[in-house]
Amino acid sequence: MNTAAVPPTLGPNAPSTPSPGWHALPHEEVAGRLGVSPAGLSVEEAQARLAEHGPNALPEPPGRHPLLRFIAQFNSALIYFLLAGALAALLLGHHVDAGVIVAVVLINAIVGFVQEGKAEQALRAIGGMIAPHANVLRGSQRVSVHARDLVPGDIVLLEPGDRVPADTRLMRARGMLVDEAILTGESVASAKREEPAPAEAPLGDRHSMAFSGTTIATGQGAGIVVSTGARTEIGRIGKLIAEVEPLATPLLRQVDAFAQRFTWLAIGGAVALFLFAVTLRGYSWTDALIAVVALAVGVVPEGLPAVITITLAIGVRRMARRNAVIRRLPAVETLGATSVICSDKTGTLTRNEMTARRLFIPEGAAPAEIAVSGTGYVPEGELSWPEPGDPALAAGKLLHCALLCNDAHLNVDGGHWRVEGDPMEGALVALAVKAGLSPVIERGDFTRQDEIPFDAAYRFMASLHRHPQGGAVIFVKGAPEAVLAMCDTPGEGWDPALARTAAEGERVLGFAMKRLEDMPERLRLDDVRDGFAFLGLVGFIDPPRPEALAAIAECRTAGIGVKMITGDHGATAQAIARQLGLAEDPQVITGADVDAVSDEDLVAIARDTAVFARTSPENKLRIVRALQSTGQVVAMTGDGVNDAPSLKQADVGIAMGRKGTEAAKQAAEVVLLDDNFASIVAAVKEGRTVYDNIRKMIAWTLPTNGGEVLSVIAAIAFGSIMPMSPAHILWINLATSVTLGLALAFEPTEPGVMDRPPRPAKAGLLSRFMVWRIVVVSVLFMLATFAMFELSIARGQGVEMARTIVVNTLVVLEIFYLFNVRFMHMTSITWRGVLGTPAVLMALAGVTLGQFAFTYLPVMQAIFDTRPVALLDGLMIVGVGVLLMVVLEVEKALLRHLGVFTSEEM
Missing domain, CATH: 2.70.150.10 (Calcium-transporting ATPase, cytoplasmic transduction domain A)
Structure with a gap:
C-alpha cells in the first residue's frame, strides 16, 4: 500500500x-x-x-541553470574532435570551413538544449x-x-x-x-x-x-x-x-561510443604519423605538421552530425504524415530499434467506442442469443439468430427498454458518429437504430415522466413513461444481479449466459419492465423493488481496431513483442488480447501480482506475460524497467497522468494526441494524432528506415574519408608526392557531404524492412559487415587514387594536372559508391537503383556542376591550383567509377550467397 x-x-x-x-x-x-x-x-x-x-x-520540479544545460550539450567526444577539426582547418587558413564545423556544433547544441527544456515541462503540466x-x-x-x-x-x-x-x-x-x-x-x-x-x-x-x-x-x-x-x-x-532518469537513445549511445573510439584512434594515428614522418622519412617539422593536419581534415567526418540531424528531421516529417508527431529528434531512430511495445488497451488497441455485441432474451427453456453486427456508435448493422422469425421483433421489449431508459444521444459530425452521454447508453441507442427503432419517435410516443438516476448503492436506473395505449410503464436497466432480484419470474438458465459474457470480457446490463394501470405522481424506490418482468441481457465490448490486428501481426513478423498494460479488468483485457492475436494463449497478470514479486522475479514475468491488468503507475514503471534490464528497447504508450512516469522511463514514450493529458504528452517523445496502434507500427517502420539511412550515410562517409586518409599515409610511408593537398581534401569532403551524403537521408524504405528482427540494443554503430566494407572500399579508393596519380605523372602531365585528375576520380568514385550503398540488403543494379530518387538526381547534378567549376572555372583554378581535364581523361575517370560499382556489387552478392554476414549486419 x-x-x-x-x-x-x-x-x-x-x-x-x-x-x-x-x-x-x-x-x-x-x-x-x-x-x-x-x-x-x-x-x-x-x-x-x-x-x-x-x-x-x-x-x-528542480531544474538546472539554463547555462549549465547549454554547456552540457558539448560534452561529447565527437564534439571535441569536431572542434579539433575546426582548429585544424583554421590553422590551414580555411576560415570558412572552420566556421562551418563550428556552426554545426552550435546548431546541434541549441537543438539539444531546446528539446531538453521541453522535457522538464512534464511536471509543470x-x-x-x-x-x-x-x-x-x-x-x-x-x-x-x-x-x-x-x-x-x-x-x-x-x-x-x-x-x-x-x-x-x-x-x-x-x-x-x-x-x-x-x-x-x-x-x-x-x-x-x-x-x-x-x-x-x-x-x-x-x-x-x-x-x-x-x-x-x-x-x-x-x-x-x-x-x-x-x-x-x-x-x-x-x-x-x-x-526517473532520462535514458540515452540507442543511436546516441552508439554515436558516443563510436566517437570515443574514433577520437583516440585518430589522435594515436596522427601522433604516430607525425613521428614516422619526422624520424624515419626526414620530413621537416612544418611539412610533417601539414601532413598530419591533412590527415585530420580527411579523417574528421565534419558533416556527420549535420547529416544525422537532417536524416532524423526528414524522419520526423515522414512520421507526421503517419500521424506520429515527434517531440525529440532521437526518438525517430529509437522507434526503429524498438523490440517491445507496451500498449494501453482503450482507444489504442480498441476503438474506445462501446458496442452492443449480443443480446440474450427469454425464449423457451433457455435464453436465446442474438448476435449484433457493426462496431462503434455508427448505427449500421443487423441482428441475427439461428431461430426462425425476426430477432428484432423477438427482442422488441428489450430494445424499447434499452432506448427509453436511456439519457444518451447520437450525433453525426462530418461522417463521424459520437455519443453525448454515457458510452454504454450510446451503444444502446445505436443498437435500437440497427433494429429499426427511431429514437425521436419512440421517445415521443413513450414520454418520460420521471426517473431514478443510476446510483452505485443500488446499481440500476429506472424511468417512468406514459404508455401510448394508456397507463404507465417502468423500464429498468442495471447490473444483472440487481435487475434479476426485482423480477418475479426471471426464468432459468441466465447464470451460464452471464458466465459466458464475463469470460469473454464483456460488460453486461440487465433489463426489465413493469406495466402500471395508472400513472403515479412520481417514481419512488419502493416502486421498483418487485413485480418486474425480466427482458434479457445485453453484452458490450470495446471492439478491437481492425488495423491493430494487422499491425500486431506485422510486429510479430518483425520480431517485436507487444504487451498490453491496462487499468481495465483482467477478463476484459484477456478477451481483447485473444481477439487481437497478442499471444497464442494470453496470460493475465494483475497489478496485485506485480506488487507481490521482487524486481528480480518480475524480469521473467515481464518477459513471458502478454497482458497486465489493473496496473498502478508503480506497476507500469517496474514492468518497463524489468524489460529494459534484459536489453530490450521499450516503447510505451499512454494517455493519463498515471502513465507519465513509465512514458518518461521508456526508451521512447508515446502519448495519445486525442485523449491524452498534457502531462502524458510532455513526458513522451512521440504524440499520436489518431491514438491508433497501427500508427505506432508505421512509425517503427519509418524509424527502421531512418536508421538504415543513417547507416548508409556512415557506410558511405567513412570509406570515402578512409580512402583519403590511406592515400596520405601511403604517400608519407613511401616518401612520394602527396596526391592531394589539404585544400583538395576539404573541397571533396564539403562538396560531396552537402550533396551526395545528404541525398541518402531521403532514401525510401527498402523492401523487407519489417521482416528483420530488431537490432540488439547494445550493438555497435559499425557492424562486422560495415567494418569490412570500410576497409575494402578505403583500400580500393586508395589504389584508384595512386593508380590515376602515377599514370598521369608517367604521361608527363605534371603534379597539378595529376592532382586535379585524382580529385575528380575520388568524386566519381563517391558517386558510384553512393548508388551501391543505397541498397544494403539487395543488389543495386535494378531499374529502381539506376534511376535513383529525386534527391539522388539533384545531388548528382549539384556535385557534377561543382566539379566542372572546380576543374574548368578560372577562379577555382586559381584557388585550388587545378587544370582543365581532357575528354579522354574524363571518360577514363568515369570508367574507374563503373569498375568500382561492378566490383562492389559482385562482392555484395558473393558475401550474401556465402552467408559470411547475417542480414542484420548488412
Missing part, C-alpha cells in the same frame, strides 16, 4: 497504531481521526492545518491538473476557497463538472460517476458510493474515494479531504516522474 493511503494522526482521538487506507474506513471513523465535525473545520483550525501541512499544490477552486464547509458555512488552501479534514462539496481538488473520502454520493481515466485508464466513469472499499482494492476499485485531478461526470456528493499536495495520488505520480 502506498504511503499516500495511510492516514496521518490528526485530531484528539487519533490512534497510535497504523490503520488501513482511508478507502477502507467508514467515513464516520475518518471524520473522527481527522478531528472534523459535520459543520466542517473552523477558519482558525483550517489556517493552523495549512501552516502544518503546507499548500495543496505540487512542488515545483501535472501541476495544472489540480483544480483552481473548491467549495467547502467551514464553520457550517459553504464557502469557495482557492484549492491551494485546502487542508486534511476539509469537507468538500462536489457537483457535476467539478475537478476534484484533493484526495477525498466520500461521506455522501448520489448518482456519482467520476471520470478517473487520467489515473486508471478506464474508459467508463467509475461509480462511487459511501461504504468502505476492501483494504486491498486497487486504485480503480476504491469506490469510496474521489482523487485529485479527476472529474465528476454525473451526480453529486461530499467528502472529507484526506490528502493534499504531494501526498495525493497525482502528487505521488509527480514524484515518480521526478525520480
